[in-house]
Every structure is written in C-alpha cells, then in structure tokens.
Amino acid sequence: MANVLVFTELxxxxxxxxxxxxxxxxxxxxxxxxxxxxxxxxxVAELAKFGAQNVHKIKGANLDKYSPEGYTNALADFxxxxxYDYVFAGATSMGxxxxxxxxxxxxxxxxSDVTNFTMDGGVFAGTRPFFSGKCLAKVEITxxxxxxxxxRPNALGMTANPTAGAGAAADAAGNAGEIRAMIKEIxxxxxxxxxxxxxxxxxxxGRAMKNAENFKILEQMADVLGATxxxxxxxxxxxxxxxAMQVGQTGKTVAPSLYIACGVSGAIQHLAGMRTSKVxxxxxxxxxxxxxxxxDYGIVGDLFQIVPVMTEEFKKLLGx
Amino acid sequence: MNxxxxxxxxxxxxxxxxxxxxxxxxxxxxxxxxxxxxxEFAVEQALLIKQSNPAANVTVVRVGxxxxxxxxxxxxxxxxxxxxxxxxxxxxxxxxxAKALKGAIxxxxxxxxxxxxxxxxxxxxxxxxxxxxxEMLGLPSVSVIVGFELNGTTVKVKREVxxxxxxxxxxxxxxxxxxxxxxxxxxxxxxxxxxxxxKKPMAQYSLADVGVSDADRRVKYSQFRxxxxxxxx
Ligand SMILES: Cc1cc2nc3c(=O)[nH]c(=O)nc-3n(C[C@H](O)[C@H](O)[C@H](O)COP(=O)(O)OP(=O)(O)OC[C@H]3O[C@@H](n4cnc5c(N)ncnc54)[C@H](O)[C@@H]3O)c2cc1C
Ligand SMILES: Cc1cc2nc3c(=O)[nH]c(=O)nc-3n(C[C@H](O)[C@H](O)[C@H](O)COP(=O)(O)OP(=O)(O)OC[C@H]3O[C@@H](n4cnc5c(N)ncnc54)[C@H](O)[C@@H]3O)c2cc1C
Numbered sequence: 232m233a234n235v236l237v238f239t240e241l242x243x244x245x246x247x248x249x250x251x252x253x254x255x256x257x258x259x260x261x262x263x264x265x266x267x268x269x270x271x272x273x274x275v276a277e278l279a280k281f282g283a284q285n286v287h288k289i290k291g292a293n294l295d296k297y298s299p300e301g302y303t304n305a306l307a308d309f310x311x312x313x314x315y316d317y318v319f320a321g322a323t324s325m326g327x328x329x330x331x332x333x334x335x336x337x338x339x340x341x342x343s344d345v346t347n348f349t350m351d352g353g354v355f356a357g358t359r360p361f362f363s364g365k366c367l368a369k370v371e372i373t374x375x376x377x378x379x380x381x382x383r384p385n386a387l388g389m390t391a392n393p394t395a396g397a398g399a400a401a402d403a404a405g406n407a408g409e410i411r412a413m414i415k416e417i418x419x420x421x422x423x424x425x426x427x428x429x430x431x432x433x434x435x436x437g438r439a440m441k442n443a444e445n446f447k448i449l450e451q452m453a454d455v456l457g458a459t460x461x462x463x464x465x466x467x468x469x470x471x472x473x474x475a476m477q478v479g480q481t482g483k484t485v486a487p488s489l490y491i492a493c494g495v496s497g498a499i500q501h502l503a504g505m506r507t508s509k510v511x512x513x514x515x516x517x518x519x520x521x522x523x524x525x526x527d528y529g530i531v532g533d534l535f536q537i538v539p540v541m542t543e544e545f546k547k548l549l550g551x
Numbered sequence: 552m553n554x555x556x557x558x559x560x561x562x563x564x565x566x567x568x569x570x571x572x573x574x575x576x577x578x579x580x581x582x583x584x585x586x587x588x589x590x591e592f593a594v595e596q597a598l599l600i601k602q603s604n605p606a607a608n609v610t611v612v613r614v615g616x617x618x619x620x621x622x623x624x625x626x627x628x629x630x631x632x633x634x635x636x637x638x639x640x641x642x643x644x645x646x647x648x649a650k651a652l653k654g655a656i657x658x659x660x661x662x663x664x665x666x667x668x669x670x671x672x673x674x675x676x677x678x679x680x681x682x683x684x685x686e687m688l689g690l691p692s693v694s695v696i697v698g699f700e701l702n703g704t705t706v707k708v709k710r711e712v713x714x715x716x717x718x719x720x721x722x723x724x725x726x727x728x729x730x731x732x733x734x735x736x737x738x739x740x741x742x743x744x745x746x747x748x749x750k751k752p753m754a755q756y757s758l759a760d761v762g763v764s765d766a767d768r769r770v771k772y773s774q775f776r777x778x779x780x781x782x783x784x
Contacts, residue, residue, distance in 0.1 A: 297718075299682070299692060324712040328694050331645070331682035340646060340769025343679055361775070363673060365568040366577060369774040411691035412722040418709070419716050426713035474733050475715030480564055480673060481588060481732055500564055506778065 233353035235262045236310065236377075237283070238320040246274055248389075248429070249321035253382050254281035255390035257319070260350055262396065263287060265309060267294050267302060267405060279398025281391070286398060291405030296414055297325055303332040304408035310337075315377045317355060322381035323428070334379040340372040341379040346386035346486075346507070355380060363480045363503030384429045385486045386507070425459050427478065432458035432489045433508070435478055438465035439494025439516075439534060446471060448535070449493060452542040455551055461485070463495045479504035493534040497522025514538070552607040553661040554597045556631065557652055557668040557680065558590040560615055560622040560641075564673065570775040576642065577775055586622040589669025591737035592730040596699055597667055598630045599735060603701075608632050610659060614651045615641050620753070627748035628740030634753040635659055637761055644770040647763050649683035654761025656688075659754065663688075665706070666727045670695045678729075685727035693720050694729035 235257055239250035246266065254262055263285040264278050275286050289309055293301050302325075310318060310333075318333070320326040322344045334341035346367075348357035355378060357370045372378040427433060434453045436446055446460065453460050462472035464479055478485055480500040490508035495501060497513070497520055505511070506525060513526035514534045523529045530537055545551075562568070563583040570577050586594075594611065601607040611626040614637040623634040635658070637651045656663055666688075668681040678694070685692035697717070698709030710718045711731055740748070758764070 299694075303686075324695065327678045328682065328710075331679040332686040332692070334769075335646070335649070335683045335686035340644070341679060342770055343645075360778070361772075362562070362566075362568045362577075363564075364778060366570055366775055367778050368574075368772045368776070371771045371773075372769060373771060374769045412693050412720050412726065414718045415707075415721050416719045417716060418719065428713065473715060475711065503564075 233260045233316040233350060233355075234314060235260050235317045235319060236313070236315045237262055237264050238306065238318065238326070239264055239266050239278075240321060240323055240325050241266060241268055241270065244270065246270065246278065247321055247323065247384070249323065249382060249384040251277070251281045252384070252387040252389055253319050253321070254278065254283060255392050256348065256387050257350065258282060258390070258392040258394065260353065263315075265289060265306065267305060272400075275398050275400045279396045282394060282396045283398055284396040286400040287403045288400060289403045289405035291407055293407040293410055294405050298407070298410045298413055299329045299332055300412060301407035301410045302329045303336060305405035306333055307336045308406050309403055310377065316353065317380060318377050319380045319382060322383045326381050330379055330381050337375060337377060339375050339377060339379060341381065342370045342372055343381045344383050345370065345380055346383050348380070360484075360507070363484065363500075364506055365503060383484075383486065385431070427459050427461050427476065427483045427485050430459035430485065430487050432456050432491075433461050433478070433485055433487045433505075434458050434491045434493065435461035435463065435495055435505075436466055436471070436493050437463040437495030438469060440466055440471050443471045445535075448538045448542070452491075452538055452545065455542055455545045455549065458489075458491075463501050492522055492526070493538060495522055496520050497525060552600075552604055552664045554600060554607055554609045555656055555663050555666045556590070556593045556597045556609065556611045556626065557666070557684070558594065558611050558613050558622045558626055559587040559669070559672045560584045560613065560619065561587045561673050564588075568777075570777060574774045574776060584619050584621055586625050587669050587672050589671060589673070589730060589732065590622070592732060592734045593667035593669055594626045594629055594631060595735045595737040596730060597665075598738070600665065600701060601630070608661065610635060610661065612652055612655050613637070614639050614643065614648045614655070617755070623753060624748050625740055627751045628744040629738055630744065631751075633751055635756065636753060637756045637758060639758050639763075643763075644768055645679035645683060646769040647767040649680050649687055650767055651758060651761045651763045652680070652684050653687045654763065655756055658756055658761060662725075664724045666690070666725070668727070668729045670729045670731045681727050681729035688727070690725050690727050691722050692727040692729070693722065695731045696728050697731050697733040699728070699734060
C-alpha cells in the first residue's frame, strides 16, 4: 500500500471533480488530500466519502492567489514534513503549470496528463496518450520519491471508493517563500461555462457555421444540455470563435461523455483532440465526411435545420 | 541582452503514427520532422524582442538527434543568431532534457535574460520542460503565455487558463516563458534567410559535456500502441 497525497485545486471554494476521480481510483491505498486555502465541512465530508484520510488545509501569507512559485514552495515544504510515496494532482491549467516545478524541487519524476493507472503492490503504472492521442503508451516513474502524477480531468471517471476515509481536517502552516512571478490581475473570460477540458458535454461548430452570429444556435443547444461550446480550427481561424474554444491538436484535448460535432469535417488534427469522447454525434451534409468514421451516431443533413429541432427535442426530454 | 529559445523537433502533424512491433516507440523511418508548432511562437517572440533591442542575441537550443537539424536551421533562417545542439537520441525524458538544456545554456557562456519555449511539445504533450528548466536554473516561470510586453527589465505577460480567462503576471528578467498560440504570428523564413542560416554558428555538445547521464532518467515509456478504435457509426 502506498502513501499518497492528492493535491486539490479550489474553484469558487469547491474542490475540482478530478480530485474525486483520483481518490476513487486510489481505493486500497492510503490517501490524504492537501488544499491551499480553506474548504468547508461539507467538502471535507465529500473527500472522506471518496477515501481521504487526512485533509490538510495549507494556509499562509501570499497564498490567497495562485502563483507557480508560491504554490510550489508551500507544497514542497509541506511534503518534506511528511513521507509520501506519490503526489497526485489534476492536469488542469494550474496542475500543469506548477507540478513540473514541484517535482523538480525533489529531483523527482512526473508522469503528466495520465488517463488511466493501476497501483498494483502500491506501485504506479499509468497510461498516457502520445501524439495528441494518436497512440497510447505505458508510463512508469523511476528515481527518488515522492513520484509525481498529473491526471487528465474526466479521463478516469467517478468510481466510488468502497472504504470511506477518516476525513480528519487540520490546518497546516504554508510558506510561500519568495514570489517573483506574481499575478497582477485576472481578466475574466466572457463565459462562465465549464471549461472545455472539464466539460461533460461539448457542442462543437466547424467552418460550416459561416459566422460568429450563427454560433448562437449551438449556445442555445448547449444551454439546454448544460454543455460547453467548442470550435474547429477552421472556425477559429475564420474569426467565428476565440482560440480558447478550439478543440484539436493545437487547441484543447477533450474527453466528454457526449461530443456533438456540427459542420466539422473530422480532420485528423481535430480528431486528435476529441477522439476519446465517450459518445460522438456528427451532423454533416456530406455523407463521406471523415467525422462519420469516428461517430457513434451520424446525421446527414443541414445543421441549420437539424440543430434547432434537436434543441427543441432536448428541451422536451429534459423537461425544460 | 541574451535570449534563448528552446526548440524541439517533432513529427509533422499529418504523420500517420505506427507503433513499432515491439511497442518500444513508433516507426520513425518515414517521419517528416518539423519544428514543434508552439516553438515557432517562441522563436517569433525572440525575434520581435530583438527588433526593438538590436543588441540582443538570440540563441536557439535543442536536445536531440543530429541526423536532422531542421528545427535549428529553420529558427536561424527566421533570424536567430546562433544555435546550440546537445546530441542525444530522441528518447530522453523531460527531466533529462531540461537538465541538458540548462547545461547547454551554461556552456554558451552567455547569461540568459529571457528563455522562451513552447507551452508543449505536440508529440508527447508533457508540458514539463520549461517549468523544470526554470526550477533547475532557479528562475521564475510563466507558462501558456498569449501576451508579452517588455519594459526595461520588467516583463508583463498574459497566461491563458481554463475558460479562456487571462492571468496577468509581472516579473523581472531573467525569466522562463512558455508560449501559446495567439501570442504572435510567426514569420516565414525568407530565401536569403535560409542561405544565411547555413553559415550561422551551431555549437554541438554531447550529453556528457552537459552533465547528463542515464541516472537522470525519471520517466520510462513502453508499450506504445494504437488507441482502441471506436466502432464506425
Ligand atoms: C499543424 C496543424 C494543426 C491543426 N490543429 C487543428 C486543431 O487543433 N483543431 C482543428 O479543428 N483543426 C486543426 N487543424 C486544421 C484541420 O486540418 C482542418 O483544416 C480543420 O479541422 C477543418 O475544420 P472544419 O471541419 O470546421 O472545416 P471543413 O474541413 O471545411 O469542414 C466543414 C464541414 O462542414 C460540412 N458542412 C457544410 N455545410 C454544412 C451544413 N449546412 N450543415 C452540416 N454540415 C455542413 C462540410 O461537409 C464539411 O465536412 C490543424 C491543421 C494543421 C496543419
Ligand atoms: C523516439 C523517441 C523515443 C522516446 N522514448 C521515451 C522514453 O522511453 N521515455 C521518456 O521519458 N521519453 C521518451 N521520449 C521523449 C519524450 O517523448 C519527450 O521528448 C520528453 O518527454 C520531453 O518533451 P516534453 O513533451 O516534456 O516537452 P514539453 O515540456 O511538452 O515541451 C515544451 C517545450 O519545451 C521545449 N523542449 C522540449 N523538448 C525539447 C528538446 N528536446 N530540445 C529543446 N527544447 C525542448 C520546447 O520549447 C517545447 O515546446 C521519446 C521520444 C522519441 C522521439
């Protein structure tokens, strides 16, 4: 059995879902959770349900907002005061940013963006995509402990942990150390929707959307489904949507339960970003569009006719 | 001012990926190698800085095989001044690569002011090297940058995070920055640029020269395989 620390990032005071995915998958190991900042008793109880033994709330000066150095220093100090075999975190914007620094502080290895793993005999062995998901490989970590692992959100899925943890919450003093790269301000994006990389349902528009205005029909469908809207590169390059919405090799890699591609041809670079979606629905006027070879459900037809009809049907189905 | 740009060579995005029979990696014989697309933004940013600071020197650094040095030559054809190559087979892990890059930068004898890299290499998408390099050099870092402004020794950068929000950082040089799409529009190498690049100096080091050995490996990959096919719909 391995001693594991799972770092959880907070989003509006809530732990990110990927933390629970990781905890569930760690059933059988001894897992603690560390958070920088404060969380309520309900959050601690949720973490305990998924197996968390101790919940360490790291607090200190200059830790109220994220900085790569502050988080790295505070967590490094905390981890040094304990003896963990593994440190896990979500491969979120934040996790991807500071985990390599943190691992490097221990001269240790990091397996990044892992999509599945086992802990046989308390030893980590993972699977991660290469070449934007065009192939998979096994990843193992060697060298000094602790070993570091980042997990792609939505990849593991929620698995209940049969044994709840004690969920003992305690404060720990955090030392941010010297912070040179400091956030001065945060420019919020217009949308408050779930980010593409964490979305459970995605509705994507391609070049066939013709203009930015037409994306409204996708947003209407997304609102009904609680989905996030994405775009192909052709749509982004044509100025219909910002780059933050791009799915694909040079955009976001996504793994939602449901991916609805509207007027997207299915170029290899687009598929690279969404091929691990659980169910793929494609709407395209061209029956030979490559997207259909990857789709679970294909609809041949004009998206401008089909999308509004589907939105109405979803409304009825979901009682909205 | 000394600017370093880390560039990696990756298979062209159109490449059909075929795992080798033994699963140790992918077939590389017919691969066309290109400069990692995100590294083009890093090279372009270095050249933009040089445009307003003519005394600046831009060095491109790469760790990898010597049989094809396309990425370094391309960067020099775009306008970089010189290059350093650490000769290695292409199977080093991120930790070893970062250590080799640090060694190469130190070998040049130039004290870095700004080190630019891509936010990720599109072959393995590890997103590790720039941050590890920064930690090893004891420097601050900001990754996934989409905006850059230099005022004297202060850099103001915008970092893109979930949902398209932007974190605005202010940091003094020296600093390591990992670039994202949207930062700038990379220029094409001109024909005279390509001719000139052939004569630009390229230092070459061995892994031993930069102090990297097998003991530096931290991550092992094996069992390369195609993902399970989805049944056609
Ligand atoms: C290095 C590199 C990186 C790249 N990275 C990415 C990336 O990250 N993401 C990405 O998406 N692409 C990427 N691409 C681009 C990719 O190759 C394609 O050009 C792009 O995905 C095409 O976008 P599209 O499917 O929207 O447009 P198109 O290929 O033009 O397809 C439009 C589709 O809409 C259909 N259509 C037309 N009208 C209608 C209608 N009324 N109703 C329904 N269907 C209709 C057409 O039949 C067609 O299939 C990259 C390319 C390169 C070279
Ligand atoms: C044939 C082959 C076999 C491989 N086998 C293994 C293996 O068994 N184990 C293993 O751990 N890795 C292996 N890899 C290497 C691994 O795929 C990556 O090269 C390594 O993990 C570093 O890249 P990264 O994805 O972390 O870079 P990222 O951190 O994603 O790259 C970000 C940026 O760092 C810079 N950068 C990254 N690499 C370099 C470089 N080499 N030179 C200059 N700048 C760079 C670039 O600016 C890049 O944009 C293999 C690679 C190949 C081609």
